[in-house]
Amino acid sequence: MKNRLRVLRAERDWSQADLAARLEVSRQSVNAIETGKFDPSLPLAFKLARLFETTIEGIFTDEN
Amino acid sequence: MLCTPPTPAVRRYNVRFIASMLVYAALILLTVWTFKHRPPTGVLAWLLAILPSLPIVGGLVAAGLYLVEEKDEFQRTIFVESMLWSIGATLTVTTVWGFLENFLHVPHFDLYLVFPLFWFVVGVSTPLLKARYR
Numbered sequence: 226m227k228n229r230l231r232v233l234r235a236e237r238d239w240s241q242a243d244l245a246a247r248l249e250v251s252r253q254s255v256n257a258i259e260t261g262k263f264d265p266s267l268p269l270a271f272k273l274a275r276l277f278e279t280t281i282e283g284i285f286t287d288e289n
Numbered sequence: 290m291l292c293t294p295p296t297p298a299v300r301r302y303n304v305r306f307i308a309s310m311l312v313y314a315a316l317i318l319l320t321v322w323t324f325k326h327r328p329p330t331g332v333l334a335w336l337l338a339i340l341p342s343l344p345i346v347g348g349l350v351a352a353g354l355y356l357v358e359e360k361d362e363f364q365r366t367i368f369v370e371s372m373l374w375s376i377g378a379t380l381t382v383t384t385v386w387g388f389l390e391n392f393l394h395v396p397h398f399d400l401y402l403v404f405p406l407f408w409f410v411v412g413v414s415t416p417l418l419k420a421r422y423r
Contacts, residue, residue, distance in 0.1 A: 251296065254363035257422040266362055 227286040230259040233277045247276055296364065302355035309347035316341040345404050363422075370418050375410035379403060 234244055241259070245252040248269070257263035265273065270281045277284060295303070320341050323329065329337050352372070359365045383403055389395045 250361045251364060253419065253422070254361055257363050260422075262422045263363055263366070269362060 226261055226264050227288055228259065228261065228284050229286075230255075230273070230284060233279075233284065234259075244276075248272060296359060296361055298355055298359040298361075299364070301358065302351055305351035305354065306348055309344045309351060312347065313341060313344035316344065342401070348404070348408070367415060367418050367422075371411045371415040374414040374418070375407050378410045378414075379407045382406065 230244075234241070239247075241255045242252045245255045248255065250269075254263070258265050270285065273284055274281045320337055323337060324334075328334070352368075356365055356368065359368070383398065383406075386395070386398045390397060
């Protein structure tokens with residue numbers, strides 16, 4: 226799923242490892258989500274939205 | 290699990306799984322030695338023959354607990370995918386080998402090797418599956 230994670234991270238000057246630590250997941254997980262190869266669960270998507278103070282739709286784009 | 294610090298759940302899984310496999314190895318040695326030097330009879334022989342397979346349950350419980358305890362859903366997915374790949378590979382290899390034994394009389398594949406084969410494929414497929422997500 227397409228997303229704005231890379232941009233949102235860059236705005237805060239966070240590395241993938243920084244974001245992974247904040248989400249309590251591995252850096253590989255962040256990379257897989259960011260590259261659109263792994264879709265996060267709804268709870269993790271909400272966690273991301275809260276962390277970036279936006280909505281899930283503000284991060285992820287439904288390609289359909 | 291490769292190239293990244295292991296999560297607490299992975300560390301617990303490693304300890305539990307390795308402990309199970311050490312007990313497995315020890316019980317195999319004990320059983321082989323006993324049957325060779327002091328062969329039991331009756332019910333005792335049956336119980337002793339089954340004994341080495343009990344740590345196998347421990348290994349599977351360790352895998353189940355890992356899936357319950359791992360908070361990183363991506364790592365959980367990789368583990369489940371690698372086990373699915375291994376189920377497919379193990380069933381295919383053992384079925385093909387079974388037919389080869391029946392029709393071509395190739396060397397016998399002992400069934401107790403199915404479990405190590407399963408985990409070997411899990412170990413090989415895990416880094417390959419992770420590479421797919423890079």
